[in-house]
Every structure is written in C-alpha cells, then in structure tokens.
Amino acid sequence: MTQRLLLSTTLLIMVNLLPLAGVVYFGWSVYEIVLLFWAENLVIGFYTVARFISLYRRNGDGRVLFLIPFFCVHYGGFTLVHWIFVLALFRPDDHVSGQAAMGMWIPFLALLVSHGVSYVLNFLGGREYQETTGQDVMIAPYRRVIILHLTILGGGMLVMALGEPVLALMLLVVLKIVIDVVTHRNEHKRKREAEQRERETGRADSDVFRSWD
Numbered sequence: 001m002t003q004r005l006l007l008s009t010t011l012l013i014m015v016n017l018l019p020l021a022g023v024v025y026f027g028w029s030v031y032e033i034v035l036l037f038w039a040e041n042l043v044i045g046f047y048t049v050a051r052f053i054s055l056y057r058r059n060g061d062g063r064v065l066f067l068i069p070f071f072c073v074h075y076g077g078f079t080l081v082h083w084i085f086v087l088a089l090f091r092p093d094d095h096v097s098g099q100a101a102m103g104m105w106i107p108f109l110a111l112l113v114s115h116g117v118s119y120v121l122n123f124l125g126g127r128e129y130q131e132t133t134g135q136d137v138m139i140a141p142y143r144r145v146i147i148l149h150l151t152i153l154g155g156g157m158l159v160m161a162l163g164e165p166v167l168a169l170m171l172l173v174v175l176k177i178v179i180d181v182v183t184h185r186n187e188h189k190r191k192r193e194a195e196q197r198e199r200e201t202g203r204a205d206s207d208v209f210r211s212w213d
Helices: 002-016 018-026 030-059 064-090 105-125 134-161 166-187 189-201
Strands: none
Touching: 002 018, 002 105, 002 166, 018 030, 018 105, 018 166, 030 064, 030 105, 030 134, 030 166, 064 134, 134 166
16 A cells, blocks of 8 residues: 555656646746646546446446436536636636646646546555445545645635745645645545554454545
8 A cells, every 4th residue: 555655646746746847937827827726626526437437336336326427517516616716816817718728738637647547556456445435435526625726726816916926836836736745645544544453453444544536
C-alpha cells in the first residue's frame, strides 16, 4: 500500500506543478488557474462513475446501477453551478472565448492520467473496492471538492484583490497542491491502518477506508 500511495502522490504533485509553468511561462491569470481546478471536477466525476461500475462488476452490487444516473444529474448540477461561479467571479471582461481552454488541454489530460493511475493502483490494485459501498463512492467526491474549491475560490479572490502578482498566483497553485496531497493521504490512512492491524492480529479488519482519490 505504501508504494502505491507514494507513486500516486508523487504523480499528483507533478501534475499539479503544471499550472506553475502556465503562470511563469504563459502568463496565466487567476481565471485560467481556477478554471483548470474546476475542470478537475469533470475528472473526479468520471472516475466516480468508473468506481460505481467496478463495484458492480467485481462485487456484484446491482444497487450501484441506480446510483449512477442520480450521481450524474446531481453532481453535474453541482459542477454547473460551480462553473457559473467561476465565470462570474474570475472571468476578465476582455476575455476571448476559448482562449483559456486552448492552453489547458495538456494539464487537463495530465489530471485525467493522474486520477486514472490512482484509481488503478489503489481502488483496483489495492482491492479497495472490496470494502467500499455505493454510498461511500457517492459521498466521497463532494467531500473533497467542497473543501478544495471553497479554499481555492477564497484564495483566488484574494489573489485578484492583490492585482494577480506572479508570486500570489504561484502560492495559489502551491496551496492547491498541499490540499490535494493531504486529502489524498488522509483518504487512504484508514486503509493503511486496517492493513497494519490485519498483519498484527492475523485477521481482516472490516473498518477500512472507503476509497476515493
């Protein structure tokens, strides 16, 4: 578990460093950065559906099939409202439509790969699906996204108030990295502790972390 977690955490940090290049070399504004952070909602939603499907195929839990459309509608609405907030709060008046998206596809694909690696290593390879329910998968993305983006939106507004200096933008990216790493490791902490207790006692512990990356 430790090696899998180390690998997924390292990849997570590397991918989150890409926006720094956007700030330093391509003059990204707070709008581009926060828009990329919002786009990660789409990645998280995609792998949540993948987890539902894995629970059905590997655990035979047919109930998760009813959760998939509910999640897509509910989480989709949540993501849409979040996008409207991003546009209303951070989009510059002189912004050209499509301008930000053209420079974001590489870091977006990197996020897709990073979350995919974590899904394969931890959820499938670490057999976390065995101790995960549909309700756990349903709740987990909201817990992460709400904590992360309330912080990022607040930080983004502070950066705008400071006039978007490069150092402030870089600190915003670093803040996101710290939150991601702490959240990622804490989410897997219970799983690691359960495995340690199993090694010590020689029996399985059912109270393990319910997976999400």
